[in-house]
Amino acid sequence: MIELRHVDKWYGPNFQVLKDCTTRVAKGEVVVVCGPSGSGKSTLIKCVNALEPIQGGEIILDGIKVNDPATDLPKLRSRVGMVFQHFELFPHLRIQENLCLAQEKVLGRSHDEAQAKGMKLLDRVGLKEHAGKYPAELSGGQQQRVAIARALAMDPIAMLFDEPTSALDPEMISEVLDVMVDLAGEGMTMMVVTHEMGFASKVAHRVIFMDQGEIVEDALKDDFFGKPRSDRAQKFLSKILQH
Amino acid sequence: MNYNWNWGIFFQPNPMGTGTYLDMLLSGLWLTIKTALLAWIIALICGSIVGVLRTLPSKTAEWIGFLYVEFFRNMPLLVQLFLWFFVLPELLPRAIGLWLKQLPNAPFWTAAIGVGLFMSARVAVQLAAGISSLPRGQKQAATALGLTTVQTYRYVLLPMAFRIILPPLTSEFLNTVKNTAVAITIGLIELTGQARSMQEFSFQVFEAFTAATLMYLLLNLVVVTAMRFLERRVAIPGYIAGK
Numbered sequence: 189m190i191e192l193r194h195v196d197k198w199y200g201p202n203f204q205v206l207k208d209c210t211t212r213v214a215k216g217e218v219v220v221v222c223g224p225s226g227s228g229k230s231t232l233i234k235c236v237n238a239l240e241p242i243q244g245g246e247i248i249l250d251g252i253k254v255n256d257p258a259t260d261l262p263k264l265r266s267r268v269g270m271v272f273q274h275f276e277l278f279p280h281l282r283i284q285e286n287l288c289l290a291q292e293k294v295l296g297r298s299h300d301e302a303q304a305k306g307m308k309l310l311d312r313v314g315l316k317e318h319a320g321k322y323p324a325e326l327s328g329g330q331q332q333r334v335a336i337a338r339a340l341a342m343d344p345i346a347m348l349f350d351e352p353t354s355a356l357d358p359e360m361i362s363e364v365l366d367v368m369v370d371l372a373g374e375g376m377t378m379m380v381v382t383h384e385m386g387f388a389s390k391v392a393h394r395v396i397f398m399d400q401g402e403i404v405e406d407a408l409k410d411d412f413f414g415k416p417r418s419d420r421a422q423k424f425l426s427k428i429l430q431h
Numbered sequence: 432m433n434y435n436w437n438w439g440i441f442f443q444p445n446p447m448g449t450g451t452y453l454d455m456l457l458s459g460l461w462l463t464i465k466t467a468l469l470a471w472i473i474a475l476i477c478g479s480i481v482g483v484l485r486t487l488p489s490k491t492a493e494w495i496g497f498l499y500v501e502f503f504r505n506m507p508l509l510v511q512l513f514l515w516f517f518v519l520p521e522l523l524p525r526a527i528g529l530w531l532k533q534l535p536n537a538p539f540w541t542a543a544i545g546v547g548l549f550m551s552a553r554v555a556v557q558l559a560a561g562i563s564s565l566p567r568g569q570k571q572a573a574t575a576l577g578l579t580t581v582q583t584y585r586y587v588l589l590p591m592a593f594r595i596i597l598p599p600l601t602s603e604f605l606n607t608v609k610n611t612a613v614a615i616t617i618g619l620i621e622l623t624g625q626a627r628s629m630q631e632f633s634f635q636v637f638e639a640f641t642a643a644t645l646m647y648l649l650l651n652l653v654v655v656t657a658m659r660f661l662e663r664r665v666a667i668p669g670y671i672a673g674k
Binding site for chain 2: 234237239262263264265266267268269270272273274276277278279280289290293294295321322323324325335338339342
């Protein structure tokens with residue numbers, strides 16, 4: 189489904205954020221990407237739908253080369269859902285309008301069709317009664333659930349999560365993770381950048397550990413948590429699981 | 432000081448036979464309003480286009496935006512009006528120059544376009560600042576949903592950017608109204624022009640300019656009130672100034 193081959197990315201001529209990153213995510217697979225801050229994990233996930241350009245290697249999404257100038261990027265992006273750390277709902281639009289905008293403007297669905305789809309997904313994340321509100325009137329956890337519903341409304345073939353719970357208060361994290369666990373249970377292909385090791389050990393199939401722009405470890409979940417091969421991953425895990 | 436106050440002068444007939452002196456001033460006020468409105472529309476349209484150009488990732492767009500803004504904001508308005516009114520027709524091929532000079536209402540069109548372009552540079556800078564003040568994730572979220580660049584600006588970035596810059600835009604609208612007074616130098620008999628002719632015909636300089644001052648104040652009070660009303664109308668519940 190998602191394939192990265194020898195991906196290199198630089199910011200400016202001197203700073204390489206991604207170094208020879210190679211991995212793949214199969215259909216229905218849930219892959220968690222973790223690592224210390226500044227390790228390039230968010231950048232990596234943003235390269236998958238070309239929000240960030242890459243300078244070397246290639247990325248293949250559902251058989252289509254992402255970093256090919258001939259690729260219709262808006263169309264490709266509309267098939268991959270993305271959820272951001274800071275939700276990024278559109279503040280001037282009501283919740284239902286947030287859900288309908290791309291369905292209508294990108295997929296060309298009728299307003300009624302988009303509305304029905306949006307309401308169904310809103311119901312699914314437990315926020316149906318908030319459809320007429322504005323994003324600023326919802327809590328962070330609620331906003332993030334709306335953001336997930338907005339991405340799902342596009343009927344994505346895969347979902348990318350960029351630290352979806354990092355900006356949330358602790359009591360709101362679980363309501364978002366619950367939605368993600370459900371999604372994984374339905375067989376959605378997911379690539380998740382997160383520090384939530386509980387989530388990783390519960391639903392991930394594989395864990396990718398990154399440090400300084402490199403994929404240091406790419407292992408099955410049990411192998412990663414059981415006996416990480418690299419020192420760096422071991423140190424990271426011991427720190428993060430300390431408490 | 433030996434001055435004959437005569438507040439009744441406004442109701443005496445003017446020597447042009449177009450009614451009273453008050454009618455004269457009112458026709459000047461009407462011309463000021465027409466010039467300011469047209470100039471403001473031009474400023475908004477050109478300023479929006481250039482403001483957007485200044486925020487695009489393309490180097491060419493950035494350069495065009497830069498040159499446009501620096502050209503129009505670094506020359507006194509008076510010089511710009513002279514340039515368009517006196518110099519431009521001489522620089523053009525003879526036939527076109529002659530046609531320009533003989534256009535009916537040439538001072539009106541020159542003033543509206545000249546003031547409009549002058550103000551558009553300021554609108555552009557403010558809009559660019561408004562767009563840049565939005566979280567980077569907004570553009571990424573819109574892009575990730577598959578919206579094209581044009582759609583992203585139209586539906587996501589501009590609605591928020593314009594809301595943010597409404598208060599400074601109000602000031603620019605007021606400046607546009609006031610700047611039309613410079614057009615007296617190219618022969619536009621707007622409010623200031625009519626006050627001057629009233630002074631010349633009646634020698635009642637203080638009455639003439641008191642009335643003109645009050646009319647400018649009143650006109651701008653209307654603008655301020657209208658913009659306040661607009662601000663409240665587009666305020667987003669739960670967001671910044673919204674309630």
